[in-house]
Amino acid sequence: MKKLINDPQDVVAESVEGFGLAHADLVTVHLDPTFVVRAGGRVPGKVGLVSGGGSGHEPLHAGFVGVGMLDAAVPGAVFTSPTPDQIAPAIAAVDAGAGVLTIVKNYTGDVLNFETAAELADADGTTVRQVLVNDDVAVEDSLYTAGRRGVAGTVAVEKIAGAAAERGDDLDAVAAVAQRVVDNVRTMGLALTACTVPHVGRPSFDLADDEIEIGIGIHGEPGRHRVGLEPADVLTEKLLTPVADDLGLARGDRVLLLVNGMGGTPTSELYVVYRRARALLSERGVEVTRSLVGNYVTSLEMQGASVTVLRLDDELTALWDAPVRTAALRW
């Protein structure tokens, strides 16, 4: 195992500490238990937004803490849910009197631990609502999930809910708009290579030199099927078609197109995928009005990409466009 780490047990703590040092203008890091909050403390009267999950998907979630997006992120061990004892203090730290919305990717451990933390917070007088992200169309149920997995669509949920909270929407309204994003966003990904969890020390799965896994999960969970080495245009169609079909995209729809790298793929290849996905949407009469291309929800050093489509309306577009100031997303 070749990695730029020290003791595998320390990688999350050391990485988060470095993150806090590099972005002290944006975030404050708490180390025991580990969570990251927006710099400057609570914003009185604003709904607090908390997300989190296993580490290894950076910049998700800590990279999205800041003005216009998350108030706190709670990183677990690599590919492992954070504990309720970590999540509850993060919720408390961002409760500014208007309640807290937790944004949880649909994995059994995350759902359970965020719910337990919400009960703890509730007992302390904080109103907590939760939205579950389950945008991955590849599989129903999987290794770590009852129902669909939450993957790259999470970025859109966090950005848009963050903008709603920032403009002063109340908890019900922020939860409603977050749910509306969930209802309108779909993703599917593929992997060219596996990834290695530091404390495991060997690749999460085997993929032959001439195999590509279609429908991969962000922890290397099995997808739909394996194919041989095919051109990017063919592979992109295998991602975009199920996404567009599941969303029921219709001629005249306007969408956000997110091409997400899994961590080890060159940026240039992501734009090759973007080019084809956009052409396929155009053939369906769907207009791409907003775009995002880059590494946003990764799987360590995995090579691969996912395609996410979010159906937009005027409000979602305005919330997407609203100012954001985080380590990984800023405009």
Place this chain on the structure above:
Amino acid sequence: MKKLINDPQDVVAESVEGFGLAHADLVTVHLDPTFVVRAGGRVPGKVGLVSGGGSGHEPLHAGFVGVGMLDAAVPGAVFTSPTPDQIAPAIAAVDAGAGVLTIVKNYTGDVLNFETAAELADADGTTVRQVLVNDDVAVEDSLYTAGRRGVAGTVAVEKIAGAAAERGDDLDAVAAVAQRVVDNVRTMGLALTACTVPHVGRPSFDLADDEIEIGIGIHGEPGRHRVGLEPADVLTEKLLTPVADDLGLARGDRVLLLVNGMGGTPTSELYVVYRRARALLSERGVEVTRSLVGNYVTSLEMQGASVTVLRLDDELTALWDAPVRTAALRW
């Protein structure tokens, strides 16, 4: 070779085309010859800034075209200099009457082709000045270079020169501040894995499972020496120490610290490196007042990282902080 591409001969054109579609608000793409210019056309009276070089280092350079940074980027084939016939029209496209500064990484092919292009432009009445970036302290002379190579420090040169041009500095002043960045920036990198140029189809070099190359170039050129698998803290010291020594950093200096990923390294690992580099600078009494962590000057899917230090003063800090609006750098 596993890549998300179609025909290897088309990867640059298709990627640049996708880039232009995704960022039409920021850039306009010319496809024959290929170059990328800032959207909205020439800014009358502003010095034009042009950079370029072989592709495969994305987001460099096209990702830095936009307000407050480059006016044009000229991508060659992967790891191959763009031709004078490509560069000259890019220079002409951004000449707004105040002359053009070209920012060239110090590789023999790039230097030659940018100089030829400057002569062509000069014959057409455009005043062109050039600044050479040679921040890599790893080696004097190398496979493609007489003198030091230009690597991740290029980002700082482009950002700061871009800010100077944007505020209305004349050509001499923009060239002078660019040169001042070059004089105060140093970099050294390492590789955990090689990378594969699409039209070659096999890795650029061999690196055993238990070897790390210290002082690697961004094309996989040999560095100083190979070491075994060592902790990130030890490896980081092997990068930071020669950088700091070469810069002659002194107690009380203020610096920008850039930890750059080579394309295939997880973000979390870059922050582990950042944490250690920062501690080492602190031990020397050097204050990190600005930071950048991420994939900015890459080598396709290579796993590895580089450490860049730029000695700051008030003016360089203000120019670094000035607004920038590009695909890869925005604040």
